[in-house]
Amino acid sequence: MRENRNRKSASLTRILAVTLLLVAGLLLAAALPAQGQSLSPQPATLAPAATGGNAVQPQALARPVARVNGAVLTDVDLLREMYAIFPYAKQHNGTFPQAMEADIRRGALKMIEFEELVYQEAKRRQMTIAPDRLAKAEKQFQEHFSSDAEFREFLRAETNGSLPALRTKIARSLLIEDFLKAEVGDKSEISLTEARAYYLKNPDRFKLAETYAVQTITIMPPVPATPEQPTPSPPNMQQWIQMKARAENALRQARATKNYEEFGVLAEKISEDDFRVMMGDHRSLPAKDQPPAILQAVSKMEPGQISNVVEVDGAFTIVRMNAHTPAHMQKFEEVSSALRAELRQRKTERLRHELDAKLRKTAKIEEL
Numbered sequence: 001m002r003e004n005r006n007r008k009s010a011s012l013t014r015i016l017a018v019t020l021l022l023v024a025g026l027l028l029a030a031a032l033p034a035q036g037q038s039l040s041p042q043p044a045t046l047a048p049a050a051t052g053g054n055a056v057q058p059q060a061l062a063r064p065v066a067r068v069n070g071a072v073l074t075d076v077d078l079l080r081e082m083y084a085i086f087p088y089a090k091q092h093n094g095t096f097p098q099a100m101e102a103d104i105r106r107g108a109l110k111m112i113e114f115e116e117l118v119y120q121e122a123k124r125r126q127m128t129i130a131p132d133r134l135a136k137a138e139k140q141f142q143e144h145f146s147s148d149a150e151f152r153e154f155l156r157a158e159t160n161g162s163l164p165a166l167r168t169k170i171a172r173s174l175l176i177e178d179f180l181k182a183e184v185g186d187k188s189e190i191s192l193t194e195a196r197a198y199y200l201k202n203p204d205r206f207k208l209a210e211t212y213a214v215q216t217i218t219i220m221p222p223v224p225a226t227p228e229q230p231t232p233s234p235p236n237m238q239q240w241i242q243m244k245a246r247a248e249n250a251l252r253q254a255r256a257t258k259n260y261e262e263f264g265v266l267a268e269k270i271s272e273d274d275f276r277v278m279m280g281d282h283r284s285l286p287a288k289d290q291p292p293a294i295l296q297a298v299s300k301m302e303p304g305q306i307s308n309v310v311e312v313d314g315a316f317t318i319v320r321m322n323a324h325t326p327a328h329m330q331k332f333e334e335v336s337s338a339l340r341a342e343l344r345q346r347k348t349e350r351l352r353h354e355l356d357a358k359l360r361k362t363a364k365i366e367e368l
Contacts, residue, residue: 066109067366068116081108109367110356117359119172122179129174137170183355188348190340198343199332206330210287212298213323215263215280217254218273219247219316234314247309247316254306254318263306263320273315284323294319 066073082096082104083089089096096104145151152161159165199206221243223233235243250270257263264279271280287295297307298321307319 064368066113066368067364068113069120069364071116071120073112073116077112078105078108081112084108085111113365114356114359115176117356117363118176118179121359122175125179127175127178129171129178134167134171134174137174138167141166141170180352184348184351187351188344190343190347192336192340195336195340195343196332199335199339203329206335208325208328208330210327211284211323211325212287212290212295212321213284213325214282214290214294214298215260215267215320215322216273216275216282217250217263217267217271217280217318218275219243219250220272221314243316244309247318251306251309251318254320257306257320259304260320260322280320281322284325298324 062074062076064072065075065078085108086096086100086104142151145154155161155163155166159169221233221235222239223235250266253266253270254263257266261279264281267276267280275282287299290298291312293310293312294317297310297319301307301319301321303321303323305321307321310317310319
């Protein structure tokens with residue numbers, strides 16, 4: 001049941017989303033955790049407000065926070081947007097981190113002002129939503145609810161029971177979506193030619209350093225490192241002899257392993273450094289970031305080989321070399337997809353910023 005509702009929610013998002021933030025503005029109108037487990041549209045309450053968990057009627061919060069060319073935006077709109085920006089607040093009794101709250105509020109206010117400006121411009125250009133598209137959107141919106149009673153309760157709290165008012169909200173979202181698609185989305189596409197030009201102009205971005213991927217088993221000194229003393233105190237002679245004997249025993253066991261998994265399981269059992277919880281895996285690190293003694297060892301090894309015991313900062317380490325990647329230049333074909341997505345995102349942000357500035361230039365905005 002939950003998976004089915006999630007699929008419906010994703011469909012709803014595609015219909016009503018102007019941005020990731022706008023979707024939550026409509027759907028999180030009064031969402032409460034159902035018995036502390038999942039979110040369902042429960043518009044009779046607006047739990048996110050800092051109320052100690054008490055139910056709050058949205059209408060009781062409807063105070064103006066801004067006017068955009070005369071259109072009033074309320075603290076209900078603002079609070080919804082704040083929860084869209086920082087949804088984790090719902091998990092903390094509806095409160096925002098004190099150090100972040102002012103910035104979240106400011107960002108949310110700018111967003112709802114931007115959405116209203118976009119909506120007004122779409123109306124000024126006489127953009128419309130086809131009736132069959134609006135009907136389909138309304139149907140998919142209703143399917144998000146688990147029952148007709150739940151939908152009616154949402155309708156009562158959100159629009160005083162008015163289905164036409166809900167249609168107006170849905171149409172507004174669709175108009176904003178269409179406008180932003182035309183003015184931002186469609187204009188943000190990056191061609192292969194543009195991406196290749198960027199690639200050729202910025203070769204240093206696509207040069208990859210030499211890397212080694214290794215696993216380790218480490219026998220640590222008896223006195224561990226601390227933030228105050230990052231390098232552990234050196235062991236005395238007796239401790240050194242005991243450590244070396246344990247390391248040699250670990251080496252015998254390590255050399256009996258046949259693959260990554262077996263070495264990793266052994267590392268989990270006998271290694272004494274923090275990497276033991278990750279099967280001793282250090283992932284891929286640039287050669288320049290490897291300790292000199294480790295680099296000297298792995299530079300002479302082939303993938304799958306295991307080193308002798310290597311002494312590093314007072315500890316004894318056994319290294320399994322998993323992969324070596326020489327320094328090289330990435331081919332355009334390797335990076336083109338990710339590069340186009342990155343450049344598209346940059347262009348989208350720039351166009352949105354420019355659109356916001358353009359719409360604000362001739363608008364009258366009062367923040368109350």
